[in-house]
Amino acid sequence: MARKVQRKLDKWKSKTWYNVETPEFISRTNIGVTPAEEPEQLIGRVVETTVGEIANDFTKHNTKLRLEINDVNGDIANTRFLGHEITxxxxxxxxxxxxxxxxxxxxxxxxxxxxxxxxxxxxxxxxxxxxxxxxxxxxxxxxxxxxxxxxxxxxxxxxxxxxxxxxxxxxxxxxxxxxxxxxxxxxxxxxxxxxx
CATH class of the missing domain: 3.30.479.30 (Band 7 domain)
Incomplete structure (x- = not known):
């Protein structure tokens, strides 16, 4: 007798994409998107970017910024500054x-x-x-x-x-x-x- 196969749900379809923005003093820029099922899952997530990406200046691509998501408003994830490092x-x-x-x-x-x-x-x-x-x-x-x-x-x-x-x-x-x-x-x- 054939067994009934259960369909697996695709977890990616249930996720929402959130825009990640830099803190106000670093010129409030969108640095990318990140997925999550619930907005609470984003809190504490650490993202990295470069000063060159934010300032559109290739000469500053050697400086990495570490930012932590600390607040979610709608589909925008706000971050706070954790530190920076030269590559x-x-x-x-x-x-x-x-x-x-x-x-x-x-x-x-x-x-x-x-x-x-x-x-x-x-x-x-x-x-x-x-x-x-x-x-x-x-x-x-x-x-x-x-x-x-x-x-x-x-x-x-x-x-x-x-x-x-x-x-x-x-x-x-x-x-x-x-x-x-x-x-x-x-x-x-x-x-x-x-x-x-």
């Missing part, structure tokens, strides 16, 4: 022989109470002495801590991503030893104030 292939292209690479890891607090881990990186023209490396690292830390205390979260992140913070470090640290490149390699939101 490893770009960092490898900057590294040269007979030069010094100077890293720093800093936890800074913005004016409005956000705690952000910031990782600036400097490359010198030629190999620097240990005392010069220490001096450059101190200048990096001083500038990043001061700018974080002066700015709110959105202003600080904008400066870090768009290169204003690294340009400030370059201007102040090049007197210690000639620098070839300064970048903010990574930012990461550690704690969000209770009111946000």
């Amino acid at each position: 490893t292939d770009y960092l490898r292209s900057i590294v040269k022989r007979q030069t010094s690479r100077i890293d720093a890891n800093l936890d800074v607090k913005t004016k409005d109470g956000y705690v952000i881990r910031v990782k600036p990186i400097c490359f010198t023209v030629k190999r620097a002495r240990t005392s010069q490396i220490k001096g450059i690292r101190e200048v990096m830390a001083k500038i990043v801590l001061e700018r974080a205390a002066e700015l709110n979260f959105e202003q600080f992140i904008e400066e870090a991503i768009m290169g204003k913070l690294s340009a400030n470090i370059y201007r102040n640290a090049k007197s210690i030893y000639p620098l070839r490149r300064v970048e903010i390699r990574k930012t990461e939101v550690k704690t969000v104030p209770a009111k946000a």
Whole structure:
């Protein structure tokens, strides 16, 4: 006797597609779509994009943004900023022989109470002495801590991503030893104030 075969439901047909948008301070741009059966399933989902995609500027395709969906209005999924990172292939292209690479890891607090881990990186023209490396690292830390205390979260992140913070470090640290490149390699939101 033949057995009756049950038809399988196609799960993709029951899903709805939602437009993912960047936060307001990153120019509120649609960065793609994502599927879900219920809007609640989107909350907490992490998406990645590049600054080049948002700004339509190919020169900024080496900066990745991490965004988390935190709110759904209709078919629009709103996101919040989690962090950014420079791609490893770009960092490898900057590294040269007979030069010094100077890293720093800093936890800074913005004016409005956000705690952000910031990782600036400097490359010198030629190999620097240990005392010069220490001096450059101190200048990096001083500038990043001061700018974080002066700015709110959105202003600080904008400066870090768009290169204003690294340009400030370059201007102040090049007197210690000639620098070839300064970048903010990574930012990461550690704690969000209770009111946000």
